Amino acid sequence: MAIQLAASGVEKAYRKGRNEVPVLHGVDLQVERGEFVAVVGQSGSGKSTLLHLLGLLDTPDTGIVQLEGERIDNLPERRRDNLRNRTFGFIFQFYHLLPELSAVENVMLPHMIRLKAFTYLKQRKAIRARATELLERVGLGHRLTHKPNELSGGEMQRAAIARALAGGPEILLADEPTGNLDSASGQSVLELLRDLNRERSLTMMMVTHDQSIAQQADRIVRLAEGRIEEWATANV
Amino acid sequence: MYKSLLCWRYLRHRYIALASVVSVMLGVATMIVVNSVMAGFADKMRSRLHGVLADVIVESYDLDGFWNHQEVMARINEVAGKDILAMAPTMETFGLAKWTVNGHPFTRQVQIIGIQPAERAKTGDFAEFLYENKEATEREKPVNMPPSFEITQKVKRNRPAGRFLEGEPENSPFEHLVNQQIEQEVSDNGTIIGFAVGHIHFDGKDVPIAPPGTKIGLVFPAAGAKPKPGYDDFTVVGFFKSGMSEYDSSHVYVPLERLQAMRLLGDGQGKGAVNQIQVKAKPGANLDKLAAKLQTALEGLRPMFFKVSTWEQKQGPLLSAVAVEQSILNILLFFIIAVAGFGILAIFSMIVVEKTRDIGVLKALGASSAGIRQIFLGYGLALGIVGSGVGMLGGLLFVWKINAIEGWLSRVTGRKVFDDGIYYFSSIPTLVEPMTVAWIVGGALFIAVVASIWPAHRASKLRPVQALRFE
Structure with missing residues (x-):
């Protein structure tokens, strides 16, 4: 299969006060289309940072990020915004739903951002119907107009997954999606991701520190001290 | 969105x-x-200022004024007649008012203004500020006095002597005697005094100190190279209340002819000097332009003698x-x-x-x-x-x-x-x-x-x- 997303020689350091804290020391990684990759490592190993760099939430100090063979880390801001809106879908450990918006409005958000006000208003019904459909798909059909603070952790993460899917992305980037959930709802979220990966042939990259969760991916990448330590094919 | x-x-x-x-x-x-x-x-x-002052005021620098006001008015009409509604000659001078009520003497520094009341009323809201009631405690009452200096029977009855007739039946035998007494006390000339001249504001109330019928003595400079004081008695017939305390506490209106005569500036037969002409313009006229036009015209009549100002210019600092x-x-x-x-x-x-x-x-x-x-x-x-x-x-x-x-x-x-x-x-x-x-x-x-x-x-x-x- 073709390589969809690639990082080569990526380095990144953060400034903390006066000190420069290196996080990634030259990471090379290739992800194929439709692949479900788990990135594991101890906290501080740079796995979240790698995910952010791949998803254009941040820019590498050196090295490049490529999408379909094209370099994307140095694109102008507008195009990067556009890629985040259309090509990538993000899922965070703490769900990060906007507290002022209901579940369905949160799911409609990618389209609200994408479209101009007038176009959006014209297509509102269709967008809402699609958002409702997605929430039903993740099992939240009965929670459409609930605000995030009226949802449980598992429900919020499902809503966040629906939002990540709403923009019709090709690549889903998940940062500890089960990190804040109990094992039962964590497992059901993971199954949902797994199913989505299969039925929509979504490329999926998931950061976790939990070995047992990582086991369910197609491939496990282990990061240690800012370098890729080993590649392993999960025994699915 | x-x-x-x-x-x-x-x-x-x-x-x-x-x-x-x-x-x-x-x-x-x-x-x-x-x-x-x-x-x-x-x-x-x-609006009150404007009510007291006419739109445009033509005045002479000389307090003794000018005798030819007919000629001046004709000249004004000639140059700006189409903008002018009415004109009134007046004589304004400073002076003193002295009077006694119930044995208490009062002296006030006043602005004495000789007017022809009917004419003056045409050039501003003058008539709307006149009140005849002796105790005008209620403020801004509707106009209840015509612009006139006539000493009415009602005013005369307000003299101390008039009080003897209170409660007496009509055609009382005393009436003739009392009226005689009153005629002796009352001056022939009426005056309208500022409300604050005739009242003291005390404890939230206006206490009259010069009710209608009071005889007021006015002292003013008579004309001449060495001005001597002139003096005359007037009878209060009403009050002038514009709401501008500056005017209400100083203005005293008297008949123009009488003031002219007493200042030795009148011949007693209706001819006399004035030092102001109040001009009322037609609505919508540009007062500044009108004033400038009149100033130019009057310079031709008599240079460096007349001063023309709009009411706004006169009250400019305020x-x-x-x-x-x-x-x-x-x-x-x-x-x-x-x-x-x-x-x-x-x-x-x-x-x-x-x-x-x-x-x-x-x-x-x-x-x-x-x-x-x-x-x-x-x-x-x-x-x-x-x-x-x-x-x-x-x-x-x-x-x-x-x-x-x-x-x-x-x-x-x-x-x-x-x-x-x-x-x-x-x-x-x-x-x-x-x-x-x-x-x-x-x-x-x-x-x-x-x-x-x-x-x-x-x-x-x-x-x-x-x-x-x-x-």
Whole structure:
């Protein structure tokens, strides 16, 4: 299969006060289309940072990020915004739903951002119907107009997954999606991701520190001290 | 689209931000109330000033005036007749008033104005300021006296001697005797004196010290190279009350012919000198142009003798003092709104910190920096609209009900908040100028937006990962 997303020689350091804290020391990684990759490592190993760099939430100090063979880390801001809106879908450990918006409005958000006000208003019904459909798909059909603070952790993460899917992305980037959930709802979220990966042939990259969760991916990448330590094919 | 949705949701769910808007609201309301009341006062004062003074006043530099006022008026008519409605010659001089009531002597420094009352009434609101009641305790009563110096029977009866007739039947045998006594006491000439000349304001009430019928002695400079004092007695027939204390406490109106004769400036047969001509212009005439035109024309008649001024020019310092007060007050009050702006700035900076994660999410979902900036600018504008809108409504409501509020405050505090004795207004005058309101509201909106620029810019500069790491 073709390589969809690639990082080569990526380095990144953060400034903390006066000190420069290196996080990634030259990471090379290739992800194929439709692949479900788990990135594991101890906290501080740079796995979240790698995910952010791949998803254009941040820019590498050196090295490049490529999408379909094209370099994307140095694109102008507008195009990067556009890629985040259309090509990538993000899922965070703490769900990060906007507290002022209901579940369905949160799911409609990618389209609200994408479209101009007038176009959006014209297509509102269709967008809402699609958002409702997605929430039903993740099992939240009965929670459409609930605000995030009226949802449980598992429900919020499902809503966040629906939002990540709403923009019709090709690549889903998940940062500890089960990190804040109990094992039962964590497992059901993971199954949902797994199913989505299969039925929509979504490329999926998931950061976790939990070995047992990582086991369910197609491939496990282990990061240690800012370098890729080993590649392993999960025994699915 | 997400921008307006989020602005709207923030507006509805962030009560702390609404608190910051209360200061905008109060600032706007205060400015509207203060401006309306000051404009009301200024407007009322102008109309009163204008009521006392004619549109344009032609006066001579010489107190002794000029004899040829017929000629002067003809000249005025000739150059600007189409703009002129009426003219009245008057004689104005300073002097002293001396009188005794119930054994108490009073002396006042006064402005003595000789007029032909009917003519003078045509050139201004003069007639509307005349009151004949001896105890005009109720203010701004409707006009109840014709512009005339006639000493009526009613006035005569008000003499001390007249009191003997109180309770006596008609055609009492005393009546003839009393009338004789009165005729001896009363001077032939009537006078209308300023309300504050004839009354003392004491303990919230106006106590008359020169009721109608009082004989008043006036001292004034007679004409001549070495002016000697002239003296004559007049009988008070009524009061002049314009509401401008400067006039009400000094003006004393007397018949023009009598004043001319006593100042040795009249021949006693209707010919005499005057030192002013009051000119009333037609509505809509440009008074400044008219005054300038008359000045030029009269220079030709007699150079360096006449001074022509509009009523506004004559009261220039007073009117401009009011204007200066109003603009200084506005500058000071605008600082209130500026303070409110800093409140918005502070609270917005806090909101940006609080919303850091949401900003990160929005950026992760593809929102641009400009979009984030617009959310917060729009939020600032929305807060400004709410603040200044509610402030405007509150201010206008306050202005509308100001007299009811004043009455209520006076009842609650037990003392008069607005003492009508000071200004002679029965109620607080207000005038809402739509342009002023628009400026105030616009200024408040501007400040609200300006105050949100910096926090909005900071929010837009957050990199998504910076915002999301905030955990």
